[in-house]
Amino acid sequence: MDMDGDWPLPRPNTLFKDHRRTVSSSLSKASSLASTFSLLARPVVADAVQRARDLSTQGDAEGFHQLRVALRKLRALYWAYSPYLGEEVSTQATEEFKRLAGVAGGTRDWDIAGDLLEGARESGAAVETLLVAAQQKRAEAVVHSRTMINGDDVEAFLSDVLQRAVASLQSSCNELPVGSFARDRVRRAQRALKKRSVHAARNEVAQEEDLHDVRKAGKKLRYLLEFFQPVVKGDHGRLIKRLSSAQEKLGQFNDIAASETLIRRTAFDEVSPEIVRESLQWLHEQKRRRMRAASRRVKRIAN
Structure with missing residues (x-):
């Protein structure tokens, strides 16, 4: 069965490369919601499909990361x-x-x-056996990811949900212009980020879950600004840069918090409990430092 049907997917390598230029030249405030959804979603889908296909032969960290980024962008667009x-x-x-x-x-x-x-090893912590075990866990994760993510299946799924989304938009709001709609969705995302930032900033040092919520809200706003910049009044390039900078601090904290949780929840048969405890202690100290830096950045957003 041809899942592409009436919606042949564009070739990823060329379309995604020219995504911003194509959208900037094609998107206007008078464009309909259905047509703009198609215009915005298709290059991201093409990139996600290409990333998924690449995983069958490549296992580099950046490929997995960029696949996650493409999927997060699609989640933000579907939310909008x-x-x-x-x-x-x-x-x-x-x-x-x-x-x-x-x-x-x-x-x-x-x-x-x-x-x-x-x-941790460079700082003098005795984590060699745990590092070797982590590398093995990483190799196992690559095998699992390749087994669970098939490029053909991903393409068929994304093609199907895109066709369904466009059909739904064409039947419900085909003639509605995107201008006021985009401004409203961006404002809602801004309010959500502000609300979560104010909540997180109430404590001297924000709670982990609150920082995570701010990070997710910031990502959503940044992606929407990137999607809708051609039709949202004002130059949002500076705001996007500020959001990216804040995301870097929040991401550094999230990385170490997630790693601490990952190691704490994993059974390492070949690693002594003492080495695991020493590693967790080092990670916890680093997490506290990064949490303070992330909290300061969140306070700036809240203010």
């Missing part, structure tokens, strides 16, 4: 259009985006943990 997509279409798509990102994330998580353990 969710008022007109319908709950069934939106929920099915976003849940699968989340699942695929989680599968790809297994390898990426061990890459991050391994890099941090390298830092």
Whole structure:
């Protein structure tokens, strides 16, 4: 069965490379919601498909990371259009985006943990056996990700959910212009980020879960600004840079917090409990330092 049907997927290598230029030249405030969804989603889908196909022959950290980024962008876009997509279409798509990102994330998580353990070793911590074990876990995660993520299946799924989304938009809001809609969705994302930042900033040092919520809200806003910049009034380049800078601090904290949790929850048969405890202690100290830096950045956002 040809899952592409009336919607042949564009060739990823050329379309995604020219994504920003194509959108800037084609998107206008008078464009319809249905047509802009297609224009915005297709290059991201093409990139996700290409990344998924590359995993069959490549196992580099960047490939897994970029696949997760593409899926997160699609989640943000589906959130933006969710008022007109319908709950069934939106929920099915976003849940699968989340699942695929989680599968790809297994390898990426061990890459991050391994890099941090390298830092611990350089600082003098006796983590050699744990580092070797983490590398083995990473190799196992690559096999799992390749087994669970098949390029053909990903392409068929994404093609299907895109066709369903466009059909839903064409039937519910085909003639509605995107200008006011985009401004409203960006404002909602801004308010959500502000709300989560104010909540997190109430404590001298923000709680882990609060920092995670701010990070997710910031990503959503940044992706929407990148998608809708041609039709949202004002130059948002500076804001996007500020959000990216904040995301870097929050991401550094998230990496070490996730690595601490990953190591704490993993059974290492060949590693002594003492070495695991020493590693966790080092990670915890680093986490406290990064948490303070992330909290300071969140306070700036809140203010």
